[in-house]
Amino acid sequence: MTDQRTVAPDSSAERVALWRAMHVRVDPPPHVLQDEIGLRLAAPDDGWRRRPDMDEHATSRSRASIVARARFIEDLVVERSAHGVGQYVILGAGLDTFAQRRPEIASGLRVFEIDQPAPQAWKQRRLIELGFGIPEWLRLVPVDFEAGWSWWERLATAGFDAGRPAVVASTGVSVYLTGDAVLATLRHVAALAPGSTLAMTFMLPVESVEPDERPLRHASEEGARAAGTPFVSFYAPSEMLALAREAGFKKARLVSAVDLAHRYFTGRTDGLRPSSSEELLVATT
Numbered sequence: 001m002t003d004q005r006t007v008a009p010d011s012s013a014e015r016v017a018l019w020r021a022m023h024v025r026v027d028p029p030p031h032v033l034q035d036e037i038g039l040r041l042a043a044p045d046d047g048w049r050r051r052p053d054m055d056e057h058a059t060s061r062s063r064a065s066i067v068a069r070a071r072f073i074e075d076l077v078v079e080r081s082a083h084g085v086g087q088y089v090i091l092g093a094g095l096d097t098f099a100q101r102r103p104e105i106a107s108g109l110r111v112f113e114i115d116q117p118a119p120q121a122w123k124q125r126r127l128i129e130l131g132f133g134i135p136e137w138l139r140l141v142p143v144d145f146e147a148g149w150s151w152w153e154r155l156a157t158a159g160f161d162a163g164r165p166a167v168v169a170s171t172g173v174s175v176y177l178t179g180d181a182v183l184a185t186l187r188h189v190a191a192l193a194p195g196s197t198l199a200m201t202f203m204l205p206v207e208s209v210e211p212d213e214r215p216l217r218h219a220s221e222e223g224a225r226a227a228g229t230p231f232v233s234f235y236a237p238s239e240m241l242a243l244a245r246e247a248g249f250k251k252a253r254l255v256s257a258v259d260l261a262h263r264y265f266t267g268r269t270d271g272l273r274p275s276s277s278e279e280l281l282v283a284t285t
Contacts, residue, residue, distance in 0.1 A: 013094030187249035
């Protein structure tokens, strides 16, 4: 009988981990991100690469977005840590593997991974089984969002110092939240110590997506709805910037798919480039 206290991450978290591994396995070098640890954590069936959502051609732009946003945030964490920022918070951590892949950086920080209690307990067990363990500087912070728990309060209990600057990352999360919840998250982070940075992805309205990508976008929305995790919030870039200002951030800028393509995919001959469905907000206190 499955222990419901250690339920594996949902399909979207697993898909992200597998796409990161697919990038290494099917896309030619140079690789934007090298991550097969998430694949080891997920331990899918042998036929995982034959799944429709792993089709290397149909999902190439989604795969590119996943690795590009992860690389961008890791570059940001490395840059901010070099300037003395010592805390890194990952909202909706899923199968994130920064702590395992980049211990030379992560061990100099206090890393907080926030996720639902059951999948987080599952991840903790898998990290121990694979020999990574849970180092003192890695804090797994369980938060039952459905029960109304406050991630902000749980973070403080786990040892987060609101008086010191931090990098806060939220990728693939805002689309599942209501507008009020997105604004509340922005306000919490905007209230952090000066020098703190938020990097958050947001989904564009479908009419802003390139036409050739819209069928896949519609399929993704239908799949999410069928899985019981429907897409809820979409923002035009100007709307997201306005929300950041309303929340109280000192500075805010956007990183588009075009920006990511220029930064990480210039010179490629395979045509790999990020999806036009998603952008990043980078805001500082």
